[in-house]
Ligand code: SRM
Ligand SMILES: Cc1cc2nc3c(=O)[nH]c(=O)nc-3n(C[C@H](O)[C@H](O)[C@H](O)COP(=O)(O)OP(=O)(O)OC[C@H]3O[C@@H](n4cnc5c(N)ncnc54)[C@H](O)[C@@H]3O)c2cc1C
């Protein structure tokens with residue numbers, strides 16, 4: 001069958017999106033010809049702002065390189081403007097006698113910047129802000145001239161002003177209205193925005209009307225005069241006073257236009273062979289100027305061009321974000337409110353946060369967020385879905401994850417708790433569920449892959465962080481986020497924790513100097529951040545081969561006691577599972593007397609702390625404790641800490657399992673275990689959970705039929721409830737599963753990452769696959785842990801017995817009388 | 820000029836380690852760098868008095884164990900942005916021993 005001919009006029013964001021969607025649905029249906037007036041392949045117009053601000057280059061923003069056109073058999077005519085359409089002969093006509101016939105025609109001509117009728121707009125140095133050429137001109141001008149004026153305090157104007165300022169110009173923004181971005185913001189938010197832009201050096205003239213642009217001696221614009229007579233210098237005037245749908249071509253062929261090319265819900269114009277999408281279109285009387293709706297249009301249009309005929313475009317509720325790095329701003333829906341609406345407002349001027357939610361009849365109809373926009377997508381979804389909010393109204397303002405006192409470990413993932421139909425990428429209308437599905441079905445590993453496959457985060461980029469989180473929580477350990485990938489361990493190196501670990505493992509590196517040499521460390525012997533990390537990676541990767549380096553340990557781990565604010569130390573002997581005996585208590589009491597220990601206290605870990613001991617007394621304190629059979633409690637280490645237990649079936653009338661015995665067994669097995677961060681366990685005899693197993697790195701809860709295992713809880717900076725790992729039957733299984741979990745954490749965790757952060761990074765499924773689902777891997781992990789622990793000796797007794805180690809604790813008395 | 824006092828053998832201090840010498844002028848921290856240079860500072864961090872001898876030594880700097888200030892071993896000066904200075908003592912290595920001058 002002979003292919004039909006599709007001609008596309010306009011090589012911009014909407015037109016090419018429609019072509020992409022079409023190629024997905026019906027790659028063979030058409031011979032496609034594209035005309036673009038600009039001399040560039042399709043690029044991401046939105047990102048001109050970061051290009052102007054110097055954060056990206058033109059190359060970064062090309063969406064479809066020339067290869068894409070040829071690979072898909074598209075004839076591309078760049079720098080060619082279609083001047084006429086002959087609807088009777090079904091031809092488009094570019095200049096120079098170039099004519100192309102069509103069976104179907106797609107108009108995607110975008111819009112043109114509006115130039116207000118002010119004298120002087122034709123002067124050199126007066127430009128609009130729409131395309132690569134404008135952007136280049138601004139960059140070039142900023143190199144040579146000083147004063148810029150931006151007319152228009154809307155989204156576009158402010159992004160232009162910010163970019164020019166970043167490039168060193170003095171920038172004044174002139175705005176007709178009493179506040180900035182009046183179509184997207186209320187006055188309060190706009191005032192805060194203005195303040196922070198002023199802090200970046202921008203100047204504002206509000207409620208000012210320009211009368212004329214004045215020509216300088218060079219022929220170029222030199223100044224701007226306002227109606228009130230004020231004149232300001234201007235070597236560059238950027239007019240960002242709005243856009244007008246580019247309908248000239250359509251009108252010349254007498255297609256029905258009214259504030260845009262009029263289309264129906266299938267994106268068809270009044271000529272059934274001609275479709276239109278993008279900013280040039282008026283749909284149900286609305287003309288959109290943001291990409292999210294245009295992409296929806298493109299999708300519907302493609303569906304009809306592919307002859308599927310089953311989708312309709314019914315309009316879009318839009319939301320707005322400003323792309324000025326460091327300024328968080330979001331608005332959606334009706335945020336002005338008015339009759340019959342309630343406004344919920346949070347306003348913290350010094351904290352730089354403003355939030356306003358507009359509610360009508362228990363539905364959220366609009367929102368403005370400034371300073372903290374984390375919940376923007378959540379609110380936006382409610383606005384679009386017209387969700388009833390009665391139930392959550394009292395904490396609506398505090399966001400999706402509101403719970404009092406939720407300070408949050410930095411960078412924790414909320415992605416895991418998002419609903420599948422929650423929108424992630426506003427520009428492309430991509431929901432979490434679609435992303436997860438794409439990751440799973442196509443085996444995606446990087447944000448770049450997700451971007452290519454789902455389009456999420458491919459337009460304005462502000463949801464990149466969220467996409468990363470979803471990726472991380474979906475594929476687990478296979479994902480090394482770009483961020484922590486690039487984030488060096490410390491200033492001594494370019495390498496990340498992940499790549500250092502990798503190098504140690506694959507190159508069989510055994511000493512810190514060897515690692516530093518292999519990875520080109522920038523400092524001769526690192527620093528207090530990287531050396532402890534390297535030491536841990538070495539001894540955990542090569543147990544029995546790599547030697548521990550005391551000088552690369554923080555003092556607590558070097559001295560095996562916890563340093564206090566006055567330079568004394570604390571000593572906490574191990575009480576296995578929280579159990580003790582009269583003779584141990586007697587020995588502790590004797591030590592406290594003998595060494596005049598100022599404070600003796602019960603710790604939160606259910607054992608006794610002797611605080612305020614002088615360093616040179618430590619070996620003698622340990623010798624006495626050791627004589628009573630006590631060993632180091634490692635209360636100072638990135639290591640196994642405590643295994644808390646409840647009395648359990650041994651005594652308790654409700655106990656189902658012998659939790660004390662189980663706890664002691666676990667603690668004895670793990671004695672001497674070093675880990676990325678500290679590790680705490682608890683064993684409770686029944687679900688009443690008196691040992692607080694729900695907030696431990698591993699929590700074991702006895703039930704009638706065995707034990708439930710929970711992992712990755714945390715009771716510290718931010719309380720994290722442990723997650724259910726699996727159920728097991730016997731004590732032996734508790735040991736094996738716990739050990740396997742800890743070993744995978746030891747092997748994959750980054751230094752100073754506790755189990756809850758490790759799981760947040762790699763995902764529980766990743767760990768389950770190794771520890772629960774794969775018996776062979778579990779056994780191997782278990783054995784590797786046992787191997788690493790097999791020769792561990794009590795560091796206290798070593799210090800007592802080995803003179804070389806004792807040196808650490810000895811003070812040299814200077815003989816000041818000359819010998 | 821006061822006299823040089825013998826402190827210990829160089830090998831009594833671990834490379835990238837330190838020892839405390841108790842004197843009439845208070846505790847003095849004696850450091851040994853990776854390339855066997857020795858340095859001596861009053862064992863008291865200008866921040867809140869932390870024992871510098873207990874810190875991690877790297878290059879010619881020590882990181883205080885209490886709150887992580889970094890101090891130059893050569894001059895006792897805190898590394899920016901922190902400001903402060905720990906008193907410095909003259910030290911030398913001679914005949915495999917470390918010698919200190921109390922000023
Ligand atoms: C002694 C003790 C307080 C007490 O008197 O009860 C204690 C003392 C210290 N804790 Fe703790 N923690 C003590 C139980 C806890 C507990 C409760 C527990 O273990 O059940 C927690 C919450 C549970 C948890 O870890 O999930 C706890 C969460 C923290 C945290 C926050 C950890 C986190 O991941 O959020 C830190 C800071 C850190 O490690 O970075 C910390 C750090 C510290 C340090 C080591 C700070 C330091 O680096 O010097 C404190 C030393 C004080 C000193 O002068 O010796 N301590 N600390 C407890 C020793 C228990 C033991 O027998 O080993
Ligand atoms: C600096 C800047 C920042 C922006 N930031 C955002 C943002 O953060 N978020 C957001 O959603 N939107 C933003 N936008 C708006 C967004 O870029 C537009 O909505 C989108 O590009 C419109 O797509 P379109 O395909 O309709 O038009 P365009 O992308 O403009 O494409 C139309 C193309 O058609 C060509 N053309 C026109 N007539 C003819 C003809 N007769 N023959 C041949 N070719 C022709 C034009 O040269 C143009 O290349 C921004 C715009 C700019 C300029």
Ligand code: SF4
Pocket residue numbers: none
């Ligand atoms: S909570 Fe822990 S770290 Fe904080 S003061 Fe108490 S013991 Fe120290």
Ligand code: FES
Pocket residue numbers: 864865866867868869883884885886887888
């Ligand atoms: S006492 Fe040294 S850093 Fe605080």
